[in-house]
Amino acid sequence: MANQPTKPNDSDARARLAELWHNSQPSVSAYLFASVPNHHDAEDLLGQVAVAVARDFDQYDESQPFVRWAVGIARHRVLNYRRKYAMSKIVFSQETVEALANAVPVEPIRQSDFKAALKLCMGKLQTHARKAVTLRYENDLRPRHIANEMDMTPNAVSILLHRSRKALADCVQDSMEG
Amino acid sequence: MTRPDHEIDAFLEGQLTDEQARVLDDWIAADPANAAAFLHLSRTHQVLTVLGKENLVNRQTEQAIVDAFDMESDLDLLGSLAEMEASAETSQYPVAISPGTGSAKDQDITLSHALSELRWVAGKSANRLLHSKPVITSAVAAVLLIALTLFLVFSGGQDKPITDPLANTPLWDTPPQAHQPVVATLTDSVGAQWRSYDKPVPMPMGAQLVAFERYTLTHGFAEITTQRGAVAILEAPATIELLDGDNALRLHAGKLVGICLTERSKGFVVRTPSMDVIDLGTEFGVHVEGDAVVATVFSGEVELVADDDDIRLALERGQTARLSDQAGSDLTISIEQQVDQGFTQLHQQFAKTVQPLPGTGFGTKINGIDPNWHVVACNDRPFDSPQPLRAIAARGYHAVLPGSDAQWLNWDLSLSPDHPASQLKGSVSFLFRTVIDLPESMDPSQTQIAMHYAADNRLHAIRVNGERIVLEDLSKGGVLIRSTRYASVTEHLVRGENTIDFEVINFQNNEVIDGPGAVSFYLDWKLIGREMKPIDSASGSSGGSRQ
The missing domain is CATH 1.10.1200 (Non-ribosomal Peptide Synthetase Peptidyl Carrier Protein; Chain A)
Structure with a gap:
């Protein structure tokens, strides 16, 4: 049986909402950024989802994982978005939007844990790979500029970045599972 | 269905086209595992972006x-x-x-x-x-x-802190780490002061320089030696960046003299903003000043490569090339039939006589006996006869260095039961001996032995003509298998023959870690035969002090 709906004006409920959202927001954000190719639009959708989550929190059934509920709201927003912009922007199919929503882990990885694992994994990267990743993400350089900095061809930089991202993702996954 | 790596990269970089989106869409929808992998990769990219921005925010006022x-x-x-x-x-x-x-x-x-x-x-x-x-x-x-x-x-009402224990840990200002590949060593300096990333950095003799770090020599003179033995002498102000190889550097600004007299160092590359200078076994100078690059050759020959490989030309002894690559103008190169006088003092007073020495295994076929080396004692108890050493290729856990396939010397400890060494247990010292010749032309008091070494398990001390030299670098170290260390010896050398012993520590009777019991040693070394002296006119004093 579902729990009694939570009252949004209850201070305990607000604290509970803050905690749940803090833990789940990175997963919701990851889902939106994976589902919407336009990153700016994904960012705006995240704001909309946050508002909806706060507004509708009294409808949340605590017997269900919060992240699943929040991602459900996000999924609806993305489907609305793709219906609205299907003719004017690049959007994924409904099947893909659904598949990505189903792929969100029910037990969300805390952002602090993800960051910590990623930092450790960065330390394991080889020097040239770490250099390329640093130039890409801290200095916000494109591959052709990184190529100049690292005395490589732009194509080689793209490959290096691709391999580095893949290695980091695998490393984080391993550390979470380990 | 093959993972569409190209399309995934385009997505992450915000450059997805319609066609790429269709390909990616099909792949994600085809398998829940694909969707999960894509989601995780996307989040990794997202968190990397956040970490990069956080670091920038931390830096801003x-x-x-x-x-x-x-x-x-x-x-x-x-x-x-x-x-x-x-x-x-x-x-x-x-x-x-x-x-x-x-x-x-x-x-x-x-x-x-x-x-x-x-x-x-x-x-x-x-x-x-x-x-x-x-x-x-x-x-x-x-x-x-x-x-x-x-x-x-x-x-409001939050009852748990939102903590990120590593939020304030700088990730992206990572200083050179021990695991970064060492590509060169500081082998001499006079009045040198260094900065790296705008921070002063201490650079003692033997300091190891790692790939992709940028070093600026703000004062004095310095000599660095690449892992393959090429020597670069720098005059302040100069900024260099070592590249991810063992025989190349980028000269961003300043003046450099390169010396490549050994076969292993041949091919040393000095990259500049507009031209690469590739050594072909020579002594040469390179000066970068703004858009202008000057290259001059004292002996031998270099190859100049510019304009995305469209320009390749050989520069010979006594020639100087001047390249100008100003924005908005065509790249121009002029050749002069004389050495640039701006390098003369740096070359004559700082360049040195380099005498390669027979390193371990060099010139010997794999599994062949190296005639230059023997093991002569165990725990200071001499053997009846010197034990021969076999040249081996680097094993999986040994340092792999370019220049020779057979670079380690190995002595198998499978001795007969009555051999004195077989009775020892635990940590045992073995003396690897060779004899080198110091030419009459080289003043022993002005000569040093510069060496990169590695040992299985470790090198403990060096003896020059029976005189034991304890160097701090050698007394530390533990197991030195996977990378080389640098050491310099200047004492007890004489003209003519010099007996050099290396005390290599290993563990006997399989007690510790070394499996079947073999003691191995790697050495790449040379004699450097001229003391660096400050240039009076450049330094304003005749003294100068070595660091």
Whole structure:
């Protein structure tokens, strides 16, 4: 049986909402950024989802994982978005939007844990790979500029970045599972 | 279905085309595992972006952040944030401190961190506002205000701190780490002062320089030697960056003299902003000053490569090339039939006579006996006859260095039971001996032995003509298998024959870690035969002091 709906004006409920959202927001954000190719639009959708989550929190059934509920709201927003912009922007199919929503882990990885694992994994990267990743993400350089900095061809930089991202993702996954 | 790596990269970089989107869409929808992998990769990219931005935010001053928001509404937003911060301090939106969850200071940092994150989000959106149409501006501003409201809701009554234990740990300012590949060593200097990334860095003799770090010599002179033995002598001011190879560097600015007299060092490359200088076994100089590059050859020959490989030309002894690559003008190269006089003093007074020495295994076929080396004693008890040493290729856990396939010397400890060494247990010292010749032309008091070494398990000490030399670098170290160390010896050398012993420590009777019991040693070394002396006219004094 579902729990009694939570009252949004209850201070305990607000604290509970803050905690749940803090833990789940990175997963919701990851889902939106994976589902919407336009990153700016994904960012705006995240704001909309946050508002909806706060507004509708009294409808949340605590017997269900919060992240699943929040991602459900996000999924609806993305489907609305793709219906609205299907003719004017690049959007994924409904099947893909659904598949990505189903792929969100029910037990969300805390952002602090993800960051910590990623930092450790960065330390394991080889020097040239770490250099390329640093130039890409801290200095916000494109591959052709990184190529100049690292005395490589732009194509080689793209490959290096691709391999580095893949290695980091695998490393984080391993550390979470380990 | 093959993973569409190219399309995934285009997605992450925000450059997805319609066709790429279709390919990616099909792949994600085809398998739940694909969707999960894509989601995880996307989040990794997202968190990397956040970490990079966090580091930038940490570097910026508060004023710089305010400067970025030059719209009145955004300043109002910041004002709201400041009020929130102040309110938090006065407990209007209290952050409860649970026993055992951290100090009050921790909580302040926590909230401040959360606010700074919101600032970044606000700033990012504000920058977009500046470049957006008014109608979109209003929409985004509304979202921001809602986000602010949400923040107030979420922060109110919160009973657990939002902590990121590594939030303040700098990830991206990583200083050179021990595991970064060492590509060169500081082998001499006079009055040298160094900076790296605008910070002064101590660079003692033997300091190891790693790939992709940028080093600026602000004062004095310095000599670095690459892993393959090429020597680069620098005159301040000069900025170099070592590349991810063992025989190349980038000269961003300043003057350099390169000396490549050994076969292993041949091919040394000095890259400049507009031209590469490739050594073909020579002594040469390179000077980078703004858009101009000068290369001159004292002996031998270099190859110059410029303009994306469209220009390749050989520069011979006594020639100088001057290259100009000013923006908006054609690249020009002129050749002169004389050495550039600007290098003469640096070359004559700082260049040295380099005499290669027979390293371990060099010139010997794999599994062949190296005639230059023997093991002569065990724990200082001489053998009846010197034990031969077999040249081996680097094993999986040994340092692999270029220049020779057979680079380690190996002595198998499978001795007969009556051999004295077989009775020893635990840590045992073995003496690897060779004899070198110091030419009459070289003054022993002005000569040093420079060496890169590695040993299985470790090198303990060096003896020059029976005199034991304890170097701090050698007394430390533990197991030195996977990388080389640098050492320099200047004492007890004489003209003519010199007996050099290396005390290699290993463990006997399989007691510790070395499996079947073999003792191995790697050495790449040379004699350097001229003391560096300051140039009077350049330094303004005749003294100078070695670091």
